[in-house]
Amino acid sequence: MSSHVRKLSAAGVLVTLGIIFGDIGTSPLYTFQTLLKEGGSHGEFLVLGAISCVFWTLTLQTTFKYIFITLQADNRGEGGIFSLYALVRRYGKWLAIPAIVGAGTLLADGIITPPISVTSAIEGIGLLPSLAKDFVPGNTLILGIVIGIILLLFFVQQFGTNVVGTLFGPIMLIWFVMLGTLGVLQIAHFPEIFKALNPMYGVHLLTEHPRGFWLLGAVFLCTTGAEALYSDLGHCGRKNIQVSWIFVKTTLVLNYLGQGAWVLTQHKYTNFAGVNPFFEIVPHFFLIPSIGIATMATIIASQALISGSFTxxxxxxxxxxxxxxxxxxxxxxRGQIYIPSINWLLCFGCIAVTLYFRTSENMTAAYGFSITVAMLMTTILMYYFMRYVKHWPLWLVVIIVCVFLSVELSFFVANAVKLLKRLFFLVFEFGLIFTMYIWYRARKINNRFLNFVDLKDYIPMLHSMSNDQGIPKYATHLIYLTKANNHKQVEQKIIYSILSRKPKRADVYWFLHIERMDDPYTMEYTVQELEDDKVIRVEFRLGFRIQPRINVLFRKVVEDMISRGELDITSKYESLSSYNLPADFQFIIMEKFLSYNNNFSVKEGFILNSYFAIKGLAQSEAKAFGLDTSETRIEKIPLVVNPLSNIKLKRVETGM
Structure with missing residues (x-):
């Protein structure tokens, strides 16, 4: 996203409406409907209390926590739980756990938000008298339309959204204006509804209603998009989000008030089962356009969530x-990516959710738990940000965190009763969190057993071998990727690969190292010639949002060095050098496999076996680093964590 969009401007605010507020902006489609269903009545006590809870949830959770506090945790303009983790990870190794859990639950939200939003919109067609018999919630026709929209949405991801993306802002502007207008029209018939803004109505509902506290599970639906709001910070900038939220919150509150006013003026319903107040407050002549606008808004909300999942x-x-x-x-x-495996995984999940729950009412009964967990994890990380990065006073940080935790733990407990209705999601969430944890822990175990040696001790050998005509030349330029942070060191396995496994004679030995920076978009490099024209180390400093396409980056380094007169890549072969042909480059990628010669604990064994099982399904390192297969050789090396010892093998002497 260009920098001018991040600055406060009318264009920036318009783009923000299209990118940031889709999820939270479509919540009026189902939130109040769910509250009426779970509340079991429609008197003033429930309606005023429910709207009061919604208003103060939007105020405390969305406005106070995310708009005012959490948006300050921007990592060079970028937001999201991993950006936040990058800012605070130095203050505790264990902080990786809340980052993993928060990311896993946030990703799991990606398989229910599109179905619940799109289904809620399409079900509105059933309000048309001529189509009421055909469009019954949960029937095959509605399911077919919803699944068709979901399939189309995920199919177009591979082509990018830059063309249709320009329409997102204007469409969402129309949507929010419609929300506010529909609300005002109903409020005019029952202005007493403004009493609901008094927090005491919410308190009375939660303490005196038979289901009281447990209604928070339905109330929470109004703020489920708050975490995604923070994740998309980098697309629009803090100021644009904060300013546009004033407009968005106003229209949301007006719509909720309008739905409440409509309910309190109705006498034809003895109960509101199967009735969606959102579409009931739409004038009959505007019903079809409103359904069209709602459908587009839900698609935009889904698109934002899918893009956020890729990021x-x-x-x-x-x-x-x-x-x-x-x-x-x-x-x-910048920043627009497409991940095929995640795209189709989410697509499959969305279709499965649609077929399993069938109606938006059933979906809301299982919705919310994942986001409460993600919000709790963000709060834990925010404590460290406020205390150690912003250096706020301890007493102030404790008060803020206690407010957040009291609200979010209440929502967590209220949503926990939905667990039995969402076992499908638990499997998905567990799979995501398990994969992240195993990958993280296994890499830590792996790195623990890396042995580094001083490169200077081996430079004379490399120099001698390079000039030894008795050894066949392996390549003119031989390139290894190293994990050694110290520029004077390299892994012992690399030295073994060059000198012992099969001597690899080359004219120039390159060692490339990638350092991940907390700044999301850093792209820098340094060059150190450890031995003139013989041993060169290149340090790439890449932000965590930059893909390590080493082939492209290394080519750029070589071009820069040639232009500076620091490198000559003319072929060293006598028969070719006179023709000024370029020399050859050869990458060596060292891939590990788990050796049988290990004797580790049950825990480490489980982690490592799981790691290599997952790794077998993942992309190869050569592809991950964007290396040309014609210039890359793979060497398999065993990973020995804890070698077998004390082998009781006895030699028996035989008489000759």
Whole structure:
């Protein structure tokens, strides 16, 4: 996203409406309907109390926590739980756990938000008298339309959204204006509804209603998009989000008030089962356009969540929380990516949710738990941000965190009763969190057993071998990727690969190292010639949102060095050098496999076996680093964590 969109401007606010507020902006489609269903009555006590709870949830949770506090935790303009983790990870190794859990639950939200939003919109067609018999919630026709929209939505991801994306802002502006207008029309008939803004109505509902506290599970639906709001910070900028939220919140509150006013003026319903107040407050002549606008708004909300999922996984790969997978770039827009495996995984999940729950009412009964967990994890990380990054006073941080935790733990407990209705999601969430945890822990175990040696001790050998005509030349330029942070060191396995496994004579030995920076879009490099024209180390400093396309980056380094007169890549072969042909380059990628010669604990064994099982399904390192297969050789090396010892093998002497 260009920098001018991040600055406060009318264009920036319009773009923000299209990208940021789709999820939370479509919640009026189902939130109040769910409250009426679970409340079991429609008197003033329930209606005023429910709207009061919704208003103060939007105020405390969305406005106070996310708009005012959490948006300050921007990592060079970027938001999201991994951006936040990158800011605070130095203050505790264990902070990786809330980052993993928060990311996993946020990703799990991606398989229910599109179905519940789109289904809620399409079900509105059933209010048309001529189509009421055909469009019954949960029937095959509605399911077919919803699944068709979902399939189309995920299919177009591979082409990028830069063309249709320009329409998102204007469409969402129309949507929010419609929300506010519909609300005002109903409020005019029952202005007493403004009493609902008094927090005491909410308190009375939660303490005196038979289901009281448990209604918070339905109330929470009004703020489920708050976490995604923070994740999309980098697309629009803090100021644009904060300013546009004033307009968005106003229209949302007006619509909720309008739905409440309509309910309190109705006498034809003895109960509101199967009735959606959102579409009931729409004038009959405007019903078809409103359904069309609602459908487009839900598609936009789903698109924002899908794009956010791609970004989240991309960051997870960069920060070693997720296996390397294919990441594509469908357009030239910065940050716009497409991950085929995640795209179709989410698509399958969305279709499964649609077929399993069938109606939006059933979906809302299972919705919300994942986001409460994600919000709790963000609060934990925010404590460290406020205390150690912003250096706020301890007493102030404790008060803020206690307010957040009291609200979110209440929502968590209220949503916990939905667990039996959402076992499908638990499997999905567990799979995501398990994958991240295993990948993270296994990499830590792996790195623990890396042995580094001083490169200077081996430079004379490399120099001698390079000049030894008795050894066949392996390549003119031989390139290894190293994990050694110290530029004077390299892994022992690399030295073994060069000198012992099969001597690899080359004219120039390159060692490339990638350092992941907390700044999301850093792209820098340094060059150190450890031995003139013989041993060169290149340090790439890449932000966690930059894909390590080493082939492209290394080519750029070589071009820069040639232009500076620091490197000559003319072929060293006598028969070719006179023709000024370029020399050859050869990458060596060292892939590990779990050796049988190990004797580790049950826990480490489970983690490592799971890691290599997952790795077998992941993208190869050569592809992950964008290396040309014709210039890359793979060497398999065993991972020995705890070698077998004390083998009781006895030699028996035989008489001759």
């Amino acid at each position: 989240l996984i991309s960051e997870a790969v960069s920060m070693n929380f997720w296996p390397r997978i294919t990441i594509k770039y469908p357009s030239n827009i």
